[in-house]
Amino acid sequence: MRDIIRILIAPLVWLATFSAIYGLHGLLCGHGINGTAFGLPIERVLLGAAFLFAILLQTALLFALYHPSLAASSEFSRFVSRATGWVGLVATLWSLSPVVLTTYCV
Amino acid sequence: MNALGRHRKLTAIWASEPGFKGWFSTVNHTDLGRMFLATAFFFFFIGGLLAMLIRAQLATPHSAFAGPDIYNQIFTMHGTIMMFLFAIPTFEGLAVYLLPKMLGTRDLAFPRLTAYGFWCYAFGGSMMLVSMVFGIAPDGGWFMYPPLSGAIHSPGINTDFWLIGITFVEISAIAAAVEITVSILKYRAPGMSLDKMPIFAWYALITALMILTGFPPLILGSILLEVERAFGFPFFQAELGGDSLLWQHLFWLFGHPEVYIIFLPAAGVISTVLPVMCRTPLLGYGWIVAAALALAFLSFGLWVHHMFTTGIPHMGLAFFSAASTLVAVPTGMQIFAWIGTMWKGRPELHLPMLHLLGFFFTFVIGGLTGVMVAVVPFDWQAHDTAFITAHLHYVLFGGFVFPIFAGIYYWMPHFTGRKRFFYLGEFAFALVFIGFHVTFLAMHWVGLLGQRRRISTYAPEDGWTAINLISSVGSFVLAIGIAMILIDVFLHALTASRGRRNPWRAGTLEWAMITPAPAYNFASLPHVTDRNPLTIEPDLAVQLAKGEGYLGTPRNTWRETLTVEVASGKPDMHVIYPANTRLPILMSAVTGIFFLSLLLKFYWTVPVAVVGVAILAWKWVWSIGRQDDMDTVPVGQDIHLPNFAMTDRPPGWWGSVFLLTANATLFGSLLFGFAFLWTVAPGWPPPDWFPPSVSALALGIIGAGLGPIAMRYATQKNRNGGTPLASLALTLAGAVLVAVACAAMMVHTPAPTRHAYAATLFVLGSYGLFHAALGILMVCFLIARVRCGFTSSARRAEFPIVRLWIDYLSVVSVLILVVAHLPGLMG
Amino acid sequence: MLSTVDPAGPAAQTIATLWWVMLAGASLIFALVMVLLVLAFRRKNAGDDAGRVRAWIVGLGLVFPMTVLAALLAYGLIVGERLLPREGPDIVKVGAEGRLSAWTFTYEDAPSFSTDGTLHIPAGRPVDVAVTTADVIHSFWVPRLAGKLDAIPGRTNILRIEADEAGTYTGVSAEFSGTGYDSFTFYVIAHDAANWDAFLNGDFE
Structure with a gap:
């Protein structure tokens, strides 16, 4: 069962952060807040921070899946869990890239 | 043989x-x-x-x-x-x-x-x-x-x-x-x-x-x-x-x-x-x-x-x-x-x-x-x-x-x-x-x-x-x-004419039997060492038919098999399956009456069908299990396994885990829907809000806390050879408290036909009430089983299953009550 | 008449180009896969599995699609950004309200009247259509001018359309709405500058 969790965790976290950031975008558009931070509109800063957090989370997971004391014991489970770990990281970078690429709330 | x-x-x-x-x-x-x-x-x-x-x-x-x-x-x-x-x-x-x-x-x-x-x-x-x-x-x-x-x-x-x-x-x-x-x-x-x-x-x-x-x-x-x-x-x-x-x-x-x-x-x-x-x-x-x-x-x-x-x-x-x-x-x-x-x-x-x-x-x-x-x-x-x-x-x-x-x-x-x-x-x-x-x-x-x-x-x-x-x-x-x-x-x-076994020379186990497949599949269960067992051992079918694998000797009238550990495939439990029964078709017919009543708007038959399903489900689960302890069972190759009634993780526990996964997804979707309507839908805020009550909230949370704790005591008591009935009664009381809190929430919800806010709260309350009722039914079942001698310190498998459902009830009911009461209490 | 590949406005033109580019790319990829499939049937030399995994799974299965898709995604996002109804000078604002089974159009520049079944716009100027509904979900679609946008109860969605030249363009409601759906059509008439002024003054046939 632990191996199953190792295999599922990274994409599961991707799904959670992906939905959360989509929700955050909807929330920011629905209840517009004004202001700037670091010379950028506050919406962009919040979305960017969430994006960064999601990336860091996935990197940490991947690190854990490669760490000898946390990795799966069987070779097969190690391979699959690391592969899905990479899926989580790449999916985060790819699917949430619009945070820094596109216009928000239009 | x-x-x-x-x-x-x-x-x-x-x-x-x-x-x-x-x-x-x-x-x-x-x-x-x-x-x-x-x-x-x-x-x-x-x-x-x-x-x-x-x-x-x-x-x-x-x-x-x-x-x-x-x-x-x-x-x-x-x-x-x-x-x-x-x-x-x-x-x-x-x-x-x-x-x-x-x-x-x-x-x-x-x-x-x-x-x-x-x-x-x-x-x-x-x-x-x-x-x-x-x-x-x-x-x-x-x-x-x-x-x-x-x-x-x-x-x-x-x-x-x-x-x-x-x-x-x-x-x-x-x-x-x-x-x-x-x-x-x-x-x-x-x-x-x-x-x-x-x-x-x-x-x-x-x-x-x-x-x-x-x-x-x-x-x-x-x-x-x-x-x-x-x-x-x-x-x-x-x-x-x-x-x-x-x-x-x-x-x-x-x-x-x-x-x-x-x-x-x-x-x-x-x-x-x-x-x-x-x-x-x-x-x-x-x-x-x-x-x-x-x-x-x-x-x-x-x-x-x-x-x-x-x-x-x-x-x-x-x-x-x-x-x-x-x-x-x-x-x-x-x-x-x-x-x-x-x-x-x-x-x-x-x-x-x-x-x-x-x-x-x-x-x-x-x-x-x-x-x-x-x-x-x-x-x-x-x-x-x-x-x-x-x-x-x-x-x-x-x-x-x-x-x-x-x-x-x-x-x-x-x-x-x-x-x-x-x-x-x-x-x-x-x-x-x-x-x-x-x-x-x-x-x-x-x-x-x-x-x-x-x-x-x-x-x-x-x-x-x-x-x-x-x-x-x-x-x-x-x-x-x-x-x-x-x-x-x-x-x-x-x-068409009779064909030979394994015509495609495939390597997977489904071809290691006579075709059409016999009702029992394998006369004895193989020991697998490769992804394509038939490729490395073409005569496997004959060996299995000769009883050279596991469970090769039929015992009593038991439909026997064994289970394995998830990752390693090491055998860990002996299982006896139920035999032929008309219970499933009967239960789905009664389930059908439930749906048909809703469709035709014969609402008075709905509770009848619900009670019918509950009775049949009770009968269904009652028929599993034994009233005496059983030694570990020899399954062949010098391996002895405990029967599933004498384990902490019986098949029913696994089934409950995944059924609850689906159930939690449904509940999560309901919460998502509530949040979505609240933040995105036009036509908010609602005309009237839910009147929050500290006492109702506290009552529910106490019940939600009591259930799991008492259930753990019951499990432990049973494991140590004592009688768990008192702890089970406390568990029951916890579930009843949750039921009362959820029912009160439904009663105090503003008219659900006037706004989606009240409508969603009403559904959340019913969800909690339904699960509380389910919890009550399960604890009653367990009490009946204890009294009829279906449990012992060794035959403990039913406790973890009920515990799982009681835990789930606690988590969802707390969420439901908090969602209803807290916004009002906070201002 | 309703052809997306016979564009008559900048939005439809951009999307039609996108389509032809994607069709060309997809045809090449399809041809590649079919050639690889056919070549599987010829006699071949032995190789090792590690090399095959590198070539088939990492090379063709991972690197190749990710490269192609990254390029396509970038293209799609850029096109999408270009088609957004941004603020700007010279934008004409109209309203389109769907109801079973007809559209009613209103004009910000002429608030005193509305038209049923025909939307009038000036040619060569960007027009923002505020799409709403009075009953079920509809969708405002003039294929030769732009993509479609749904009319959702309780919401107002803005669609940018523009016709390059004066003329009549057919539109349809493109969200299934029951038995009247077949004939749920409308027209968009694009006027030259003189006729548009006349229209706004209430002077139209």
């Missing part, structure tokens, strides 16, 4: 009742798998007839074949039948039939549940057919968007048939998914660690987990829409705080994963059949497992791509556009892994291989057009046109029907033990392949020329006449081809 004697003895233990009566009492997976498949193909036939009617209607402009009211029923039912009554049950049937055989065991985890699922499917499907016969079939499209499907614009019973009938059928999908998940994780031959599982089992496991998390949003949506229609709770009415977009989110949260739920089992068939046709092992097993997992997860992040034209801001669309392009990567990886397998081996052009080539040609086109519509601006043009109709048929026919035909022809000798002698199948394949592409290739173009989906007619000036006529001609060729395949299958089953 010789092989024949063992066969006779095992057959006496495992066989169903003879004759057609056996259908109603069988719990055997081989029987039920065949029944699932036969029923699914019956619905495929009906759905195909409806498709013919659609093409007849659209063949010429200004067609007067069917009016729009009938035509709308036809295309709604075509989509609904193909999705819910053909594709998903075909997966279920194939998995139910094959999995225990491939995994080297004797049946699925919960044989009676398999039967219950089948009968729910059969009864629910019949309900849909009845609606069609009477001309009152659903007519709002298989996607049922409100407000069109709401009570104002669809006052008839048509929509109710869909919402209630499909929910009834979904019970079978959830049941099968729980069953398949637990079976794959636990019910395998000793030695079969995760990396030695047949690849089909991986695909089936992933698909089952997807059903458990993908279907609940639809079930929730159907419940909410039916409640709106029947009682006027305005979940989807913008003017009363609801939002029609909530339905679209819930529907596509199900609807997109659904596409991959359909594709993945077919991919499992391809990954199984293709290597055998190429006489080589599959290339990149681990990569394929990872790709299928990636596909499953990514598919849950795509749902908004069905909503690109609903006015969601561009960044929101861009997230889903990006995720939709990304999903093509694991799909492409599997396709190239399969072609790489073909390069590695020597492909032989048997009939299953022809269908696989048909798959490649068709599905690659469907995938490429899929990437096109993932690009937002193009979708703004293509959405809801015939381009999409063409695309989805390339995906579903290419990605499901061709592989399934390949699978049917591949396993046909296993189903019947016979071999084909006609070339009818090859000819039929040619007709299907040509007919399909003639029907759908040009349909892309007519979509780009502006032909919308779901129109019942068009004018000659539109310039679509020629393409539509070609499509219709092609569809009739396709229909003839499919009819020939069905005839071929019939002829095969009736007339």
Whole structure:
């Protein structure tokens, strides 16, 4: 069962952060807040921070899946869990890239 | 005991009742798998007839074949039948039939549940057919968007048939998914660690987990829409705080994963059949497992791509556009892994291989057009046109029907033990392949020329006449081809000559038995050391028949098997299955009365049916277990295993974990819906808020805390040989407190027909109340079991199961009560 | 008449170009896969599985699609950004309200009247259509001018359309709405500058 969790965790976290950031975008558009931070509109800063957090989370997971004391014991489970770990990281970078690429709330 | 004697003895233990009566009492997976498949193909036939009617209607402009009211029923039912009554049950049937055989065991985890699922499917499907016969079939499209499907614009019973009938059928999908998940994780031959599982089992496991998390949003949506229609709770009415977009989110949260739920089992068939046709092992097993997992997860992040034209801001669309392009990567990886397998081996052009080539040609086109519509601006043009109709048929026919035909022809000798002698199948394949592409290739173009989906007619000036006529001609060729395949299958089953065992020289365990399969599958269970056990040990079937594996000696009248540890495949439990019973069909009939009462609005029979189901469920669970302790059981090879009644993680615990996973998804979707309405829907704030009460909240939280703690005491007390009755009584008190708190919440909720806020709170309260009632029932059951001597310090298996449900009740009830009371208390 | 591949405005033109580019790319990829499939049937030399995994799964299965898709995604996002209804000078604002089974159009520059079944716009100027509904979900679609946008109860969605030249363009409601769906059509008439002024003054036939 632990191996199953190792295999599922990274994409599961991707799904959670992906939905959360989509929700955050909807929330920011629905209840517009004004202001700037670091010379950028506050919406962009919040979305960017969430994006960064999601990336860091996935990197940490991947690190854990490669760490000898946390990795799966069987070779097969190690391979699959690391592969899905990479899926989580790449999916985060790819699917949430619009945070820094596109216009928000239009 | 010789092989024949063992066969006779095992057959006496495992066989169903003879004759057609056996259908109603069988719990055997081989029987039920065949029944699932036969029923699914019956619905495929009906759905195909409806498709013919659609093409007849659209063949010429200004067609007067069917009016729009009938035509709308036809295309709604075509989509609904193909999705819910053909594709998903075909997966279920194939998995139910094959999995225990491939995994080297004797049946699925919960044989009676398999039967219950089948009968729910059969009864629910019949309900849909009845609606069609009477001309009152659903007519709002298989996607049922409100407000069109709401009570104002669809006052008839048509929509109710869909919402209630499909929910009834979904019970079978959830049941099968729980069953398949637990079976794959636990019910395998000793030695079969995760990396030695047949690849089909991986695909089936992933698909089952997807059903458990993908279907609940639809079930929730159907419940909410039916409640709106029947009682006027305005979940989807913008003017009363609801939002029609909530339905679209819930529907596509199900609807997109659904596409991959359909594709993945077919991919499992391809990954199984293709290597055998190429006489080589599959290339990149681990990569394929990872790709299928990636596909499953990514598919849950795509749902908004069905909503690109609903006015969601561009960044929101861009997230889903990006995720939709990304999903093509694991799909492409599997396709190239399969072609790489073909390069590695020597492909032989048997009939299953022809269908696989048909798959490649068709599905690659469907995938490429899929990437096109993932690009937002193009979708703004293509959405809801015939381009999409063409695309989805390339995906579903290419990605499901061709592989399934390949699978049917591949396993046909296993189903019947016979071999084909006609070339009818090859000819039929040619007709299907040509007919399909003639029907759908040009349909892309007519979509780009502006032909919308779901129109019942068009004018000659539109310039679509020629393409539509070609499509219709092609569809009739396709229909003839499919009819020939069905005839071929019939002829095969009736007339063909007796074939030899393992005609394809495959390596997986389902061929290590006589065909047609005996009721017990394996006279003794193999020890697995390789992914293709038959390749390294061609005589395995004979060895197993001689009883050289595990559990080779029939004992009493027990239907015995064993389970293994999830990862390593080390044996860990001895299992005795229940025998033939009519309980499943009876229980699904009573479940049917529940749904039928809702449909016909005979509300006074609803509680009767609920009580009926509860009584039958009580009886169902009561019949398992023993009143005396049992020594560890020798299973052969000097291994002794505890019976499942004497473990902490019995099959029922595993089943509960996954049923609760689905349940939690439903609850999560409900909370999502509440948050969505609160933040996004027009028509907020509501006219009146829920009156919060510190005492009611505290009461519920105390109850929610008491239950799990007392239940843990009870478990421990029982383990130490004491009597757990006092602690169980406290657990019961906790559940009662939760029930009271939830009931109070429902009573104090403002009128639920006036605003979606109150309506959602009311539903949340009912959810809590229902689970509290369930918890009360379970604790009462356990108390009765303790009193009747079904438990002891060794026979402890039922405690962890009840504990799991009580824990779940606590978590959801606290969330529900907090959601209701806290906003008001905070100001 | 309703053809998306016969564009008559900048939005439809951009999307039609996108389509032709994607069709060309998809055809090449399809041809590649089919060639690889056919070549699987010839006699071949032995190789090792590690090399095959590198070539088939990592090379063709991972690197190749990710490269192509990254390019396509970027293209799609850029096009999407270009088609957004941004603020700007010279934008004409109109309203389109769908109801079973007809559209009613209103004009910000002429609030005193509305038209049924025909939307009037000036040619060569960007027009923002505010799409709403009075009953069920509809979708505003003029294939030769732009993509479609849904009319959702309780919401207002803005669609940018523009016709290059004066003329009449056919539109349809593109979200299934029951028995009247077949004939749920409308027209968009694009006027030259003089006629547009006349229209706004209430001077039209």
